[in-house]
Every structure is written in structure tokens, then in C-alpha cells.
Amino acid sequence: MRMEPTYVKRRQRGLAVLITTLILVVGAVVYIGVNRSSGPADFEGQGNGVVKLVEIQEGSSISALGPELVELGVVASDAAFQTAALSNPQASSVTPGFYRLQEEMSAEAAVSALLNPDNQVSMLDIPGGATLMDVTVVGGSTTPGIYSLISQVSCEETPGDCITVEQLQSVAASTDPADLGVPEWAREQVLARGDDPKRLEGLIVPGQYVVNPGADATEVLTDLVTRSATAYTNTGIVERAQALGLSPYELLTAASLVEREAPAGDFNRVARVILNRLAVPMRLEFDSTVNYGLADQEVATTDEDRATVTPWNTYAMDGLPATPIAAPSIEAIEAIENPAEGDWLFFVTIDAQGTTVFTNTFEEHQAATQDALNNGILDSNR
Structure with a gap:
């Protein structure tokens, strides 16, 4: 029986190991290449110039846009977009609104465009x-x-x-x-x-x-x-109106007067004056209600203007105007719903800084009004 030398067996075993190693290396290279090529599809560049409008809704996030962007042809795949969004630390700070993007943007470029305020449609x-x-x-x-x-x-x-x-x-x-x-x-x-x-x-x-x-x-x-x-x-306008003896529409109208008449910080006190006058009853006599019916407006109205009967002129009518005279803010609505405590029936702003004097009697009001005149607050431009 013929015996092979030991060194021959060792060489054969070494060759087998080498071949196995080469197979593994080639397999790994092929595997990596295949996985790279089978990654999420993505476009290259900043887009092809065709603008598409997309919306990030209130309460939504940038990642929720992925499927829509794919459908519009803005990005090649949702997976690529999600990866780009996760990779950008600013992605969570995107604000609601409409944005201008382009077709065929890389996922990274699309995310960057959504974070650029220049691409947001004007509010x-x-x-x-x-x-x-x-x-x-x-x-x-x-x-x-x-x-x-x-x-x-x-x-x-x-x-x-x-x-x-x-x-x-x-x-x-x-x-x-x-x-x-x-x-x-x-x-x-x-x-x-x-x-x-x-x-x-x-x-x-x-x-x-x-x-x-x-x-x-x-x-x-x-x-x-x-x-x-x-x-x-949501402010409780229906319930609060009932508690105040007003209809919700009357509360809205009263709030519009607060919005036009009251300086910042005095909304709830002006609201109290309005409600006190309505309760007396006493005409509101607000220049803002006179102005609403005029083609040209100013702070100080004329005697002729105040005598003109319109659906809004509270110098010429009892109670509230027929409609609101402006868009009342939530702050103004809440001021009427929760007015300050007080017996005031009059108020007037007396200086350019917005200082407003609230008084209970007509005599006190006349004195405060004179201060306003002396400071040029009630000057007419006519």
C-alpha cells in the first residue's frame, strides 16, 4: 500500500483553505454590491425645475409626506425620503404650510427644501x-x-x-x-x-x-x-353669552368694539364699560361705530358724522351695532366673557403711550377728555 508524503497532504489542505477563503471574499463582495444596488431608489440633484406644491398639515410631521412625494414624482422612494429625514436633525422643526418642491429631487434635497423658509408659501x-x-x-x-x-x-x-x-x-x-x-x-x-x-x-x-x-x-x-x-x-361663547344676558352674536359684536376701542392690557375693563352701559341702559357712543359707516375714517369724528343714522352708529341708536365692526380676537371675546369688576361708564385714552382713564361720572370723563385734547390725541384731520 502506497503512502503519500505528509507534506503533500498539508499542501492540499492549505490549497483547500485558500480556495474556501477566496470563495467567501468573492461572496462578500457580491453580497455588498447586490445590497448596494438594491437599496432604496433615489434621484440625484436638486430637481428638474417642475414645481410641485405639497402641504404639511397642522399636527403632522415631515415623514408623513413621503408617500405623497413619491406619487408626485418629487422623490424616487419613500424609504429614501424617510432615511434622509431621520438623518437631518432639523427635520422635526418643520412648520405647517404649503411648500414649493420640484420633481426628481434627491431625498436629501427634498428634506432640505422643506426646511428652507424661502420655499414656504406666504401665510x-x-x-x-x-x-x-x-x-x-x-x-x-x-x-x-x-x-x-x-x-x-x-x-x-x-x-x-x-x-x-x-x-x-x-x-x-x-x-x-x-x-x-x-x-x-x-x-x-x-x-x-x-x-x-x-x-x-x-x-x-x-x-x-x-x-x-x-x-x-x-x-x-x-x-x-x-x-x-x-x-x-371653544371659548364657550354660547354659554357665556347666556350668562351675560346676550346672544352669542351680540357677544361677538361687543367683542369687536373692545378690539377697536381698547388699548392693549385694557380689554377686560373696556368690556366692563360696554356691559355697564348696556345695563343702565345708556348709549355706547363709540367713534369706532361711527367710522364703520364712513367712507373715510379718523380717530375723532365730527358732529355731522355722529348725527348720521347708520346700522352701526351708537351715537344715534341705543344698544349694540347691528353687526360686528371688525374681526375680534380670541382675547377680545374672552374679555367680554370675563369682564373686569368695576362701575365705570366712561373711558378715554389721554396720551400717545395709550394711557386710558376709566371714570364713573361724566364730570370726571370731561376732565380726562380735556387731557386727551391737550395732548393732541383727539385732533381731527378734517
Whole structure:
């Protein structure tokens, strides 16, 4: 029987080990290559120039956008987008709104674009005390109303096909209030104004809103009024109005007077004056209610203006105006719902710093009014 030398067996075993090692290395390289090529699909670059609008809704997160971005062709895969979002520490700070992205963006570029405020569609910013229609001040400028503010935001995003002031006024004047989201407690009063485009006055809460650039006038107004109705209802306006002996619409109207008449910090005291006068009863006699019916407005109204009978002039009528005269903030609503304690019947702002004097008697009020005149606060521009 022939025996192989020991060194031959050792060489064969060494060769087998070498071959096995090579097979493992090649397999690993192939495995890595395959897994790299089978990773989540992703585009390269910043996009192809075709703009797509996407919305991050309130209470949502950036990661929730993934499937929509894939459907729009913005990113190649949801998996790549989720990976990019998880890799960016700023992703959780994205704010609600509409954003301009492009088709065929890399996932990383899409996340970066959503974090760039330059890509966010302009917000609609409605200040407290805003009116639906523009306001022209005697000897001064024109303050855009809510309809104009909506139109401006719309035209910034879609210049060739934007919502006009005329379209908004037409919708407000002719659409069933219920269809626009007007709360049930205000519908009768809105309908009583006929086809007046101002009949929605006071029913849009001041604040910042995301407006869908693709929406029409009806959709935008419905969204704003519906959201505002919810905000007002959440203050307990129905229950608090009943406790004060008012209807919810009257409370809304009174709050609009607070918004236009009261300096910051004095909302609840002006609210008390309004309620005290209504209880006496005593005419409110607010210049803001005179101004609401005028083409040109100013701080100090004339005797002729105050004598003009309108549905809002509280110098020429008892009680509250027929409608709100401006958009009352939640702060103004809550001031009427929870007024300060006091017996005041009069108030007047006496200086440029907004110092307001509250008094119980007409004589005290006359003295404070003289201080205001001496400080030039009640000067007329006519």
C-alpha cells in the first residue's frame, strides 16, 4: 500500500483553505454590491425645475409626506425620503404650510427644501381689528381689509390665476351662510344683511392662516369661517353669552368694539364699560361705530358724522351695532366673557403711550377728555 508524503497532504489542505477563503471574499463582495444596488431608489440633484406644491398639515410631521412625494414624482422612494429625514436633525422643526418642491429631487434635497423658509408659501396674516373691506384714513393711507389680504396672498403664489377681491365679495354676499361654515347662532343675522359683502364681518378670527394656493374664493372663505367658528365656540361663547344676558352674536359684536376701542392690557375693563352701559341702559357712543359707516375714517369724528343714522352708529341708536365692526380676537371675546369688576361708564385714552382713564361720572370723563385734547390725541384731520 502506497503512502503519500505528509507534506503533500498539508499542501492540499492549505490549497483547500485558500480556495474556501477566496470563495467567501468573492461572496462578500457580491453580497455588498447586490445590497448596494438594491437599496432604496433615489434621484440625484436638486430637481428638474417642475414645481410641485405639497402641504404639511397642522399636527403632522415631515415623514408623513413621503408617500405623497413619491406619487408626485418629487422623490424616487419613500424609504429614501424617510432615511434622509431621520438623518437631518432639523427635520422635526418643520412648520405647517404649503411648500414649493420640484420633481426628481434627491431625498436629501427634498428634506432640505422643506426646511428652507424661502420655499414656504406666504401665510395669510389677519391682524386684530381688521375689517373685511379696505379702510381709508382721512389724511393718511389705506389699510387693506381681509378680502384684500386674501387676494394679495393668492396673487403672490399664482399671479396669472389668483383670487380677486371681487370674487371674495361675491361669494360672501351670495353664498348660503351655512355652506360657508357660519355658526348656527349667527346665520339669521348674516341673512338679514341681504347681499351685503360685509355681512360676514367679525366671523373670521384674526391670526395666521395657511391658504391653499389652488383653492378658489368659496373654498378659502369656507375654510376661514369654519375654523373661526370652531375657535369662537371653544371659548364657550354660547354659554357665556347666556350668562351675560346676550346672544352669542351680540357677544361677538361687543367683542369687536373692545378690539377697536381698547388699548392693549385694557380689554377686560373696556368690556366692563360696554356691559355697564348696556345695563343702565345708556348709549355706547363709540367713534369706532361711527367710522364703520364712513367712507373715510379718523380717530375723532365730527358732529355731522355722529348725527348720521347708520346700522352701526351708537351715537344715534341705543344698544349694540347691528353687526360686528371688525374681526375680534380670541382675547377680545374672552374679555367680554370675563369682564373686569368695576362701575365705570366712561373711558378715554389721554396720551400717545395709550394711557386710558376709566371714570364713573361724566364730570370726571370731561376732565380726562380735556387731557386727551391737550395732548393732541383727539385732533381731527378734517
